[in-house]
Amino acid sequence: MPNSNGGRAPAVIAPDLSPEAFLYIEKVRQTTKRLSAQEPAPEDLSGAVQAVRNVATFDVEVPVTSRRRELELVKTGVKRLSVWYMRYLAEQLNAFGKSVSDLGDALAKRTDALASVSDDLAVRLGAVEERLKRLEPVATVPKTPPARTKSAPARTTPAPARAARTPSKASPTKAEQ
Amino acid sequence: MRIDQYLPTFAPHDAIGNHTLQTRRVLREAGYKSDIWAEHVHPPLGREAKPYLDDHHRPGEERVLLYHSSTNSPMAKWLEQRVLGGEALTTDYHNITPALYFARWEPAIASAIEDARRELSMLAPHAPFSFADSGYNAAELIECGYREAVVCPLLVDLEEYHRPPDRATLDRLRRRRDHSGTHWLFVGRVAPNKCQHDVIGAFAVYRRVFDPRARLTLVGGATSPHYLRALERMVVDLELGDSVEILSGLADAELLAHWAVADVFVCLSEHEGFCVPVLESMELGVPVVAYAAAAVPETLGAAGVLLDDKDPLVVAEAVDKAVRPGPARDHFVRAARERAAVFSLANTSKQLLAAIEGYLAS
Numbered sequence: 001m002p003n004s005n006g007g008r009a010p011a012v013i014a015p016d017l018s019p020e021a022f023l024y025i026e027k028v029r030q031t032t033k034r035l036s037a038q039e040p041a042p043e044d045l046s047g048a049v050q051a052v053r054n055v056a057t058f059d060v061e062v063p064v065t066s067r068r069r070e071l072e073l074v075k076t077g078v079k080r081l082s083v084w085y086m087r088y089l090a091e092q093l094n095a096f097g098k099s100v101s102d103l104g105d106a107l108a109k110r111t112d113a114l115a116s117v118s119d120d121l122a123v124r125l126g127a128v129e130e131r132l133k134r135l136e137p138v139a140t141v142p143k144t145p146p147a148r149t150k151s152a153p154a155r156t157t158p159a160p161a162r163a164a165r166t167p168s169k170a171s172p173t174k175a176e177q
Numbered sequence: 178m179r180i181d182q183y184l185p186t187f188a189p190h191d192a193i194g195n196h197t198l199q200t201r202r203v204l205r206e207a208g209y210k211s212d213i214w215a216e217h218v219h220p221p222l223g224r225e226a227k228p229y230l231d232d233h234h235r236p237g238e239e240r241v242l243l244y245h246s247s248t249n250s251p252m253a254k255w256l257e258q259r260v261l262g263g264e265a266l267t268t269d270y271h272n273i274t275p276a277l278y279f280a281r282w283e284p285a286i287a288s289a290i291e292d293a294r295r296e297l298s299m300l301a302p303h304a305p306f307s308f309a310d311s312g313y314n315a316a317e318l319i320e321c322g323y324r325e326a327v328v329c330p331l332l333v334d335l336e337e338y339h340r341p342p343d344r345a346t347l348d349r350l351r352r353r354r355d356h357s358g359t360h361w362l363f364v365g366r367v368a369p370n371k372c373q374h375d376v377i378g379a380f381a382v383y384r385r386v387f388d389p390r391a392r393l394t395l396v397g398g399a400t401s402p403h404y405l406r407a408l409e410r411m412v413v414d415l416e417l418g419d420s421v422e423i424l425s426g427l428a429d430a431e432l433l434a435h436w437a438v439a440d441v442f443v444c445l446s447e448h449e450g451f452c453v454p455v456l457e458s459m460e461l462g463v464p465v466v467a468y469a470a471a472a473v474p475e476t477l478g479a480a481g482v483l484l485d486d487k488d489p490l491v492v493a494e495a496v497d498k499a500v501r502p503g504p505a506r507d508h509f510v511r512a513a514r515e516r517a518a519v520f521s522l523a524n525t526s527k528q529l530l531a532a533i534e535g536y537l538a539s
Contacts, residue, residue, distance in 0.1 A: 037447070059402075
């Protein structure tokens with residue numbers, strides 16, 4: 001409606017709608033979203049499978065419309081003569097397309113499952129490493145410190161900073177051996 | 178002085194083809210020699226253009242090569258060679274759709290689009306001065322490395338829209354209209370960037386909420402057959418039956434009949450370098466409801482409803498308000514005609530000639 005912001009429409013006030021209408025609108029929203037352009041993510045396997053599915057249907061209903069009536073008649077004739085042949089090929093191609101997209105689905109599910117296991121393992125490994133880090137200083141402190149000169153203790157105590165950086169690779173000290 | 182035009186595809190019923198013919202008229206009327214050279218020349222226009230490979234260097238003749246860029250073509254490389262040989266080049270940019278829109282539907286087209294963008298950038302250092310249909314296109318040129326881009330809208334002969342519509346089609350549509358409700362129309366090639374799926378979605382909601390007898394006509398040839406098939410499936414999934422028709426290959430007079438019965442033009446396109454159908458709609462007094470994207474706000478101005486959100490319910494409600502008879506609708510029709518006059522052939526021809534003469538003087 002004409003308004004001060006250059007013809008831009010004001011915010012919508014939704015009319016009273018039945019629950020069925022809301023459900024239908026939601027269905028429409030989902031459908032339009034599915035067909036909208038999406039920035040392809042390099043590792044989006046499900047998106048790639050969906051892209052295969054989008055082009056995996058082969059249509060035998062060849063358009064026959066033309067500006068010229070005689071050309072339209074010719075196209076219709078050719079279509080009728082060849083439709084049995086095209087249908088035979090299209091059925092096989094459609095089956096192939098479906099199998100490829102099913103394969104993609106299966107791979108995507110399997111990959112998701114593996115990724116989930118891998119995430120779980122990473123969390124558990126992190127916890128183990130944390131625990132190890134906490135235990136290492138305790139394990140390296142001798143129960144009865146031997147008598148040393150004032151400058152000696154620095155040699156037997158591991159540097160905490162180094163142990164924190166590479167806990168799993170920390171080599172045992174002479175005292176631990 | 179000679180100013181020759183080059184374009185990849187020269188086809189009838191095409192905005193760029195018509196613009197090229199009108200540009201040649203403007204140039205010839207101003208006293209310049211001008212020919213059209215193309216890579217693909219469609220048969221009905223065979224006498225208007227020649228194959229570009231037949232164009233040879235003309236030593237001693239002062240000449241500018243005007244390239245219409247909108248798609249990929251070996252012509253770009255050929256033009257670069259001509260510039261390196263000492264000829265002057267300028268570009269008229271009609272926009273290249275981002276590849277993102279085609280990647281999932283037509284990978285081959287997406288790849289061609291990427292080539293076209295590379296070619297556009299490749300020519301940038303050779304065309305210091307360039308033209309663009311809109312400020313939106315001009316900004317893209319600058320982003321591609323062009324030094325200067327002047328906005329010259331597409332040359333469209335709006336008088337052609339006042340020819341009589343096809344009588345038989347008009348009678349049929351009027352009879353049908355007696356038994357139906359609001360008639361939505363969108364004109365444009367079936368392509369993912371035009372977002373016909375959003376139009377169908379908004380129309381489905383409109384039918385459910387506002388007018389169960391409404392009809393939608395989408396007119397345009399299919400650039401993406403896969404996307405077209407998805408649209409057809411969508412119509413079935415949303416139980417729209419025969420209330421939606423997707424037409425292509427219409428003669429101009431038949432298209433005019435569809436304009437004549439349309440109550441509203443709904444454009445939810447996300448990428449347009451100018452959008453000629455919006456201009457047609459304004460000229461024909463059909464209210465426009467459009468998504469404010471790319472060059473559409475620039476073409477439409479304040480002569481229609483611009484939406485920042487294209488949620489189906491938002492669009493349906495905007496259409497409901499735009500089609501209701503009353504002062505608001507009358508205002509839009511009046512504003513639209515005034516806006517269309519800004520793009521009259523006389524105005525845009527003057528604008529183009531002034532820009533070309535400015536370029537030559539520089």
